[in-house]
Amino acid sequence: MSTHAAARVAAPTRREQILKEAARLFAERGFHGVGVDEIGAAVGISGPGLYRHFPGKDAMLAELLVGISERLLAGGQLRVSEDASGDRSPEALLDALIEGHIDFALDDRPLITLHDRELDRLRDTDRKRVRRLQREYVEVWVAVVRDLYPALPEHEARATVHAVFGLLNSTPHLGRPGALPGRTDTAALLHRLARGAFGAAGEPKAV
Amino acid sequence: MSTHAAARVAAPTRREQILKEAARLFAERGFHGVGVDEIGAAVGISGPGLYRHFPGKDAMLAELLVGISERLLAGGQLRVSEDASGDRSPEALLDALIEGHIDFALDDRPLITLHDRELDRLRDTDRKRVRRLQREYVEVWVAVVRDLYPALPEHEARATVHAVFGLLNSTPHLGRPGALPGRTDTAALLHRLARGAFGAAGEPKAV
């Protein structure tokens, strides 16, 4: 709307630059471990200039966490709704969810880190909102998993989903940014691992 | 040694009380989010009284993280060395590692949280030491996994181990302390999931 910039690659606005750098710094040193001066320096302005774009440091974290949660949920819901006609197999649906989550975990590693690390630094209202979005996202997965493995009790399905999130979100521990042996291979490996875990949950005897 | 106390249940010394409460508080609100006054209050003394037991706040975190890493590594090495005669199957050995890690993840949830969350707050020397211990622990697992699945390339084995750690360490997300549907069942489920993931890593075609 307000930006009549070239429709090309959508030049990153100042706000977006700030959010991106803040995410990186928060992930590296923690919310309390990063000063506003550092965030400003990372985008070329210094210190209190940030307050032209955000009402405070908390607001940056809040916008980051709410944004992540909303995008994750929206992505999951989109993939499920694409299957509204029910023509896809439950396996394919679960694969789609896994693939989407892996894309996210590989492309936005700082955000993944923040997502379960700095949630407690939010104001009550924001924290509740993020938790709600997270819960809804989990429920999307649980529904698909239980569709695929009807014999799996609900609480086990939920615990399994949380555990698989832990597995997929391990990407920040896999070495520094470029150390991965190829994004495609890593994604494929994580996918296999996740499917293996779900399979073990749903078909215990196969172990 | 210095404590000639009753051999009974080993009455917790002040230092141990402090470490336990500090671990809980650090896990709940982050290292920088907790003040020394709070830690003191949690053990019945207030504020600077802590400095009779620790040279500083950093030292508490360092002792916690080094302690965790050492216990994890020692536990893993012990389980492997028990098999020095080689009479146990690789499967049983991997199961023993998984079981030990699960016990740890279920019994010391705050420490698990700290373990990968507050590492960067340590002084260089302590951080390097913890990283070294963590790396050695990973290598113990990698050796066992590659023994079980010789066809698995080393970097994939290592990534898989990290991912399974993420899976097992998801216990803090499984609801508040008492909400687990029975410790035994949770442990069994996590064990199945981990074995499923390893199996998928080692036998890709089975998927």
Added chain:
DNA sequence: AGAGGTTGTTAGTGAGCGTTAACGTATCCC
């Protein structure tokens, strides 16, 4: 040209917090 909005700047303020100082008290040992 000049008013107004946007986006910076630097200097300062006030609160929080880790740490130290100075001081009390109980216990142990001779």
Added chain:
DNA sequence: GGGATACGTTAACGCTCACTAACAACCTCT
């Protein structure tokens, strides 16, 4: 009894850091 030691206390210091105030440069529109 009387030091030494262990373990607390409260008061204060000093630094960091989020945030505000006051001011300046540029862009746009009439």
